[in-house]
Amino acid sequence: MADDILIVDDEEPIRASLGGVLEDEGYAVRQAASGEEALDALDRDKPSLMFLDIWLPGLDGLAVLDRVVAKYPDLPVIMISGHGAVETAVAAIKKGAFDFIEKPLSLEKVLVAVKNALERARLKRENEYLRENLGQGHPSDLTGRSKAVELLRRQIAQVAPTDAWVLVTGQNGTGKEIVARLIHAGSKRAGRPLIAVNCAAIPEELIESELFGHEKGAFTGADRPQAGKFELADGGALFLDEIGDMSLKTQAKILRILQEQTFERVGGRKSIRVDARIIAATNKDLAAEIKAGRFREDLYYRLKVFPIEAPPLAERREDIELLLDDFLRSLARERGLAPPRFTPGAAAVLKQYPWPGNVRELKNFAERMFILHPGGEIGRDALPAEYLQPGAPRTALPDEAGDINDFKAAKAHFETAFLQAKLARYGGNVSRLAEAVGLERSHLHRKLKSLGISFSEDKAEGS
Numbered sequence: 001m002a003d004d005i006l007i008v009d010d011e012e013p014i015r016a017s018l019g020g021v022l023e024d025e026g027y028a029v030r031q032a033a034s035g036e037e038a039l040d041a042l043d044r045d046k047p048s049l050m051f052l053d054i055w056l057p058g059l060d061g062l063a064v065l066d067r068v069v070a071k072y073p074d075l076p077v078i079m080i081s082g083h084g085a086v087e088t089a090v091a092a093i094k095k096g097a098f099d100f101i102e103k104p105l106s107l108e109k110v111l112v113a114v115k116n117a118l119e120r121a122r123l124k125r126e127n128e129y130l131r132e133n134l135g136q137g138h139p140s141d142l143t144g145r146s147k148a149v150e151l152l153r154r155q156i157a158q159v160a161p162t163d164a165w166v167l168v169t170g171q172n173g174t175g176k177e178i179v180a181r182l183i184h185a186g187s188k189r190a191g192r193p194l195i196a197v198n199c200a201a202i203p204e205e206l207i208e209s210e211l212f213g214h215e216k217g218a219f220t221g222a223d224r225p226q227a228g229k230f231e232l233a234d235g236g237a238l239f240l241d242e243i244g245d246m247s248l249k250t251q252a253k254i255l256r257i258l259q260e261q262t263f264e265r266v267g268g269r270k271s272i273r274v275d276a277r278i279i280a281a282t283n284k285d286l287a288a289e290i291k292a293g294r295f296r297e298d299l300y301y302r303l304k305v306f307p308i309e310a311p312p313l314a315e316r317r318e319d320i321e322l323l324l325d326d327f328l329r330s331l332a333r334e335r336g337l338a339p340p341r342f343t344p345g346a347a348a349v350l351k352q353y354p355w356p357g358n359v360r361e362l363k364n365f366a367e368r369m370f371i372l373h374p375g376g377e378i379g380r381d382a383l384p385a386e387y388l389q390p391g392a393p394r395t396a397l398p399d400e401a402g403d404i405n406d407f408k409a410a411k412a413h414f415e416t417a418f419l420q421a422k423l424a425r426y427g428g429n430v431s432r433l434a435e436a437v438g439l440e441r442s443h444l445h446r447k448l449k450s451l452g453i454s455f456s457e458d459k460a461e462g463s
Helices: 012-024 035-044 061-071 086-095 107-135 147-159 176-185 204-212 248-260 286-291 297-303 317-335 344-352 358-372 407-425 430-437 441-450 457-462
Strands: 004-008 028-032 049-053 077-081 099-102 166-169 194-198 237-241 277-282 306-309
Touching: 004 012, 004 035, 012 028, 012 107, 028 035, 035 049, 035 061, 049 061, 049 107, 061 077, 061 086, 077 086, 077 107, 086 099, 099 107, 147 176, 147 306, 166 176, 176 194, 176 237, 176 277, 204 248, 248 297, 286 297, 317 344, 317 358, 407 430, 407 441, 430 441
Parallel strands: 004 028, 004 049, 049 077, 077 099, 166 277, 166 306, 194 237, 237 277
Antiparallel strands: none
């Protein structure tokens, strides 16, 4: 279900342009032209995020913000204004706004702010839920009875109360981030934030500012000082996801900070000391990355105080039915419908499927089946064709696609099949595809055209 964003601005062109950008990114958008209209909309159906103009007729933005914070403290609010001033921005942040963006709105700033605000709200909700579960004596949100999951639960319970740094490894979709949150939720730092950083998603030129923060004037566009992720994690924990994708240059800086627990903001001279527990995760074999010269051995051993491996779904097949049941019941509660049921024959087939996307793929599959068969019974014949052929590759590899002997032709064939499948998965959204495969959007745009892969120009250009 798409996140719902409410835009509050008395200028219709602003609402329309901002709404169009957000809808292109897959968000559901509602609009309000005044503070009073916005409060009515909130009472009817609270959104996931709110853009709020400061200068509104009648009830102004700061007055609306006061009421929103009092009544909906968990709702992230991004303030916008064409009359930006440092004092106004500071006042809005102190009152509880998540961020402040000046008009004319920068597309890049808007999308980054939305992503960060929604992620912060999600982490807060999940941390509260996980702390509650741990407090009741359930050291995980990991459904299953398999030996692999039981071992994972024991490891989390052992390391959570300590301050030890943890390195979580495992394939994509195995729940490494859930493991990190569970460790934090069971620690003495649980009352402080767990700050997550996806090291693979941040461009190399921005990662220092993202991690260490920057001072005003440090670079073009740095119009005010900003704390980095390390600072925000002080007293809590920092989750460095996809640490194996970090460049050697950044690895060296991270190592220095981990050793000294001090750093300077970009453009700053003041030494800042932090106390943050480090939890890192990767889907790569770091020992192999070290041999290939792509990862620092000293950083590896600094992080690997307590290693944990999140098991792939193929190693916990006995948990598949339990997980499916959990996902379907959760969807049924959200939508007020009865959950569908798999027949024994269908369940047996699903247990044999390799699930290359692991639990993440299983969850997506459950939602797909819920949409197709709400409240009904799902037999073997109702399963999508790809799940009826256990072990079959999702996309044909070059050496399986005819007599291709030329390396360039094989490479183009693989890239075409890979990108077509991924583009379908992300609903044609080129920006999301670019983030998922680690390419710049403009580079991916050219690649799609060169391979003759059709896509929506609006989706690509408006993302």
